[in-house]
Amino acid sequence: MALTSLQLLDFRNIQQAQLEFHSDWNLICGANGSGKTSLLEAIYLLAHGRSFRTGKPHKVIRHEQAQYTLFARVDWSMQQIALGMQRDRQGEWQVRLNGETVQRLADCASLLPVQLVQPESFRLFFGGPKERRQFFDLGLFHVEPSFYDIWLRFHKVLKQRNALLKSRQAYGPQYQYWDQQFVELAVQLQQLRLNYLSTLSVALTELTSSVPSLQKLQLELTAGWQCRRNDTAELQQQLQDCFPMDLKFGYSQLGPQKADLRLKSDGEAVEDVLSRGQLKVLLFALKVAQSNVIAQRGHKQPLLLIDDLASELDDQSKRQIFNFLAQLQSQVFITAIEPDQILPHLTQNAALFHVEHGQIKRTDDDGRRT
Secondary structure (H helix, E strand, O other): OEEEEEEEEEEOOEEEEEEEOOOOEEEEEOOOOOOHHHHHHHHHHHHHOOOOOOOOHHHHEOOOOOEEEEEEEEEEOOEEEEEEEEEEOOOOEEEEEOOEEOOOHHHHHOOOOEEEEOHHHHHHHHOOHHHHHHHHHHHHHHHOOOHHHHHHHHHHHHHHHHHHHHOOOOOOHHHHHHHHHHHHHHHHHHHHHHHHHHHHHHHHHHHHOOOHHHOOEEEEEEOOOOOOOOOHHHHHHHHHHHHHHHHHHOOOOOOHHHOEEEEEEOOEEHHHHOOHHHHHHHHHHHHHHHHHHHHHHOOOOOEEEEOOOOOOOOHHHHHHHHHHHOOOOOEEEEEEOOHHHOHHHOOOOEEEEEEEOOEEEEOHHHOOOO
16 A cells, blocks of 8 residues: 555645655655645645644635645555545535545545654653554554444543533433443453554564663553453442542543553653653654554555654664664655755665745656665
C-alpha cells in the first residue's frame, strides 16, 4: 500500500498542485512559510479527518476561496483506490471512496495509517494522557479489527452514563443497565490495549537494543481504574464505590477513557531522566516501532510524515534517527529547508519536491536520486 498521487485545490497557500509520489521516500524542500507543512497537513487530513495545525476547518481553505478539494490515489492490495475530500467554509464536507459517498471517516482512516512527527510531538511526553492514548489507539485501530467497534460502543455508553450523572439522578435501574455495558466494554478495551502494547514493547526493544540511553525502556499501561484482575466484577465494584464522587462532579472518573501510557527508563519517567535530544530519538523510535507493528500485524504499509526533522538535532541524534528510519516499513514524507540536510543520510530511493510560494514541483529528474 502506498499513496501514489495527490491533487490539491485551494488548500492553504496552494492554489493547485498535482503530485506523483515515490513508494519509499519523498523529500519536500523549501523556505519557511513556502507550503511544505501544508502538503503534510493535507495527507494527514485525508487520513484523520482533521488538521494537526488548527481546530478551525475554514483556516485551511485558501484566502477568499469557498472550499478546498483533495483527491488521492492509494495502491491497496493490488488495486488502486480513489479517495476524495471537499469542505467549505460553513463546515459542510463530502468524502468519497471510489466515487461512493463515505458516511464514516474511519473507512478512509483504515486505508491510510498515517503517523506524524513534528516539533509539537513532544506532547507525547509532556502532555496529558489523551496524547498517549491517541498514540497507542491509532496502532490498535490498524492492527485489531474489533477495536474500533468496541471503542465506539464504549464511548456511546460513557456518553449515556455521563448524561445521567449530569441530571443528578439517584442510583437506580438506569445506572445498572449502563454500568453493566460500561464494565464489559471497558474490560475488553483494556485487554486489547494490553495485548497491543506488549507487541509494541517487543518491537521497540528490538529497535533500540543498540542505543545505550534507550536500553532500559518500559511501557506501562494504566487502565483508568485499579486494574488487578481486569474483570468486570472488579470494575463494577469500583464504579459503585466511586458513584458519590461521579454524581458530585457530573462525569465518570473511572474507565478506559482515563487510560495512560507511562514511558519509563530504568523505572523513572523518561522526561525526568533523558535529555531533549534523547527524547527526540525516543519519539522517532516509538513512531517507527508502531509503524512496523502496523505493517507486520495489520498487513498495511503505513505513512510517516516528518516535519522539520533537522531542527534541534545534533549529528549523533540525526544518525541514530536515520538508523531507525532505515528499518522502517513505511512510505515517508519529510520536509526540510535544504535537500542536503537529508539526502546524505538516505540509503533508499527518494523523490524530491521543491516548494516556493505554494507552488510545488518535483525536481528529482536531475539524476541525483530517483
